[in-house]
Amino acid sequence: MNDAREVVVLRYGHRPGRDDRMTTHVGLTARALGADRVIFPDNAGQSAETIRGVTDRFGGPFAVELRDDQKAFVGNWEGVVVHLTMYGERVQDVEGDVREAVGLDEPDVVGEASPPRDLLVVVGGEKVPWALYERADFNVGVTNQPHSEVAGLAVFLDRLFDGAELDREWADADRRVVPEATGKTVVDAEEGPAEEGPAEEGPAEGNGDGVEGAGEAADRD
Amino acid sequence: MNDAREVVVLRYGHRPGRDDRMTTHVGLTARALGADRVIFPDNAGQSAETIRGVTDRFGGPFAVELRDDQKAFVGNWEGVVVHLTMYGERVQDVEGDVREAVGLDEPDVVGEASPPRDLLVVVGGEKVPWALYERADFNVGVTNQPHSEVAGLAVFLDRLFDGAELDREWADADRRVVPEATGKTVVDAEEGPAEEGPAEEGPAEGNGDGVEGAGEAADRD
Numbered sequence: 001m002n003d004a005r006e007v008v009v010l011r012y013g014h015r016p017g018r019d020d021r022m023t024t025h026v027g028l029t030a031r032a033l034g035a036d037r038v039i040f041p042d043n044a045g046q047s048a049e050t051i052r053g054v055t056d057r058f059g060g061p062f063a064v065e066l067r068d069d070q071k072a073f074v075g076n077w078e079g080v081v082v083h084l085t086m087y088g089e090r091v092q093d094v095e096g097d098v099r100e101a102v103g104l105d106e107p108d109v110v111g112e113a114s115p116p117r118d119l120l121v122v123v124g125g126e127k128v129p130w131a132l133y134e135r136a137d138f139n140v141g142v143t144n145q146p147h148s149e150v151a152g153l154a155v156f157l158d159r160l161f162d163g164a165e166l167d168r169e170w171a172d173a174d175r176r177v178v179p180e181a182t183g184k185t186v187v188d189a190e191e192g193p194a195e196e197g198p199a200e201e202g203p204a205e206g207n208g209d210g211v212e213g214a215g216e217a218a219d220r221d
Numbered sequence: 222m223n224d225a226r227e228v229v230v231l232r233y234g235h236r237p238g239r240d241d242r243m244t245t246h247v248g249l250t251a252r253a254l255g256a257d258r259v260i261f262p263d264n265a266g267q268s269a270e271t272i273r274g275v276t277d278r279f280g281g282p283f284a285v286e287l288r289d290d291q292k293a294f295v296g297n298w299e300g301v302v303v304h305l306t307m308y309g310e311r312v313q314d315v316e317g318d319v320r321e322a323v324g325l326d327e328p329d330v331v332g333e334a335s336p337p338r339d340l341l342v343v344v345g346g347e348k349v350p351w352a353l354y355e356r357a358d359f360n361v362g363v364t365n366q367p368h369s370e371v372a373g374l375a376v377f378l379d380r381l382f383d384g385a386e387l388d389r390e391w392a393d394a395d396r397r398v399v400p401e402a403t404g405k406t407v408v409d410a411e412e413g414p415a416e417e418g419p420a421e422e423g424p425a426e427g428n429g430d431g432v433e434g435a436g437e438a439a440d441r442d
Contacts, residue, residue, distance in 0.1 A: 022242060025369035032368035033376075054367055087398055087405040092387045133403050142375075143387060144398035146275055147253035148246035154363075154372035155254075155379050166313045166364060177308055177365035182354050184308040 001034050001168045004116035005102055008037045012070055013126030014044040025150045026123055027051040033157040034165030037063040059170025074135060079118030081136045084152045088139035095159045098138055123149045222255050222389045225337035226323055229258045233291055234347030235265040246371045247344055248272040254378040255386030258284040262291060280391025295356055300339030302357045305373045309360035316380045319359055344370045
């Protein structure tokens with residue numbers, strides 16, 4: 001969703017079977033919360049297919065890439081690297097610096113914003129090499145507590161974009177969920193606002209459990 | 222972490238084996254991001270043990286409860302119920318109303334804050350009954366896109382507490398991670414600030430992958 005810079009999420013490491021669902025959720029979260037692309041290890045093809053399917057149906061642009069050179073990819077990245085880790089600096093302390101480094105800051109004086117730079121957000125999934133801590137421009141902890149790489153990524157992206165990602169519009173979608181106080185309404189993406197178009201009652205996805213993406217992910221991973 | 226009100230996360234539904242990791246991550250996220258208690262279905266004992274272990278080591282207070290009466294528990298809840306669902310109202314539109322409903326708002330006039338009320342945040346894990354949509358005071362979508370219930374919970378809690386959860390202090394911890402720009406430092410929780418106490422280099426947890434909780438969760442689920 002970013003015109004001036006590319007924001008890429010890289011999932012470091014993946015154990016097929018065991019990590020399928022977490023990797024899928026990392027990718028779906030990256031897409032939903034404003035990243036432009038996710039990179040998975042090349043053994044995470046099943047998760048990649050799930051993300052592509054969601055993008056086909058709910059819109060993009062959002063790219064999924066499988067690579068076998070993750071270490072080199074991070075090393076050669078020419079923009080800013082953020083590594084999310086519970087050992088890192090507190091997100092509330094460094095988020096301003098990260099925003100400034102990639103040109104998402106809001107300067108006091110108009111016209112003095114930093115130039116846009118691409119951002120790579122690395123999310124670990126297995127033992128992360130020490131070189132990654134050293135290469136990262138920012139090692140960032142969304143709390144210094146053990147929790148979830150999906151949760152850490154979500155909070156980081158929401159703070160990086162300062163909520164703007166929630167207003168993103170989606171291109172080339174087949175369908176669109178209509179936000180409402182009580183209901184599960186999905187319309188063709190071509191239709192106008194819900195109050196004008198006929199609403200199709202029913203679950204958006206197979207199991208229609210009304211959960212944040214669990215229906216999506218659960219059907220496919 | 223909340224004195225005036227209790228914030229409880231309820232994981233609705235759990236498929237043993239298949240959902241272990243997601244349920245564990247829901248619980249770890251609830252703990253790390255400011256909830257006071259998590260309630261799992263009674264078949265999620267393994268996830269409950271993981272959360273309790275983390276609380277023993279990294280501190281609390283945080284409670285984990287297994288219940289077989291989730292539907293009745295939600296129905297009988299006397300405070301406010303938020304149900305996170307991709308079909309719900311946009312979080313950016315209703316977060317102010319939720320904060321006001323539980324007394325976390327910041328009124329323009331000092332002394333006019335709403336009274337504190339307990340909050341139950343329901344996170345689906347399987348087909349959520351329609352009655353839950355109707356019982357919820359707020360059906361809230363963290364985006365109306367399919368992604369991850371863990372990501373949705375994380376963003377919701379961060380916005381509910383307006384970031385205050387990140388500054389929470391932990392009681393009765395064995396160990397504490399020292400936030401730093403490059404490093405993986407864990408100290409005994411009794412020690413003072415890192416610059417004063419001797420730092421123990423090394424991973425906090427078994428596999429020490431430096432990931433947001435993946436090490437924790439991966440070791441135990």
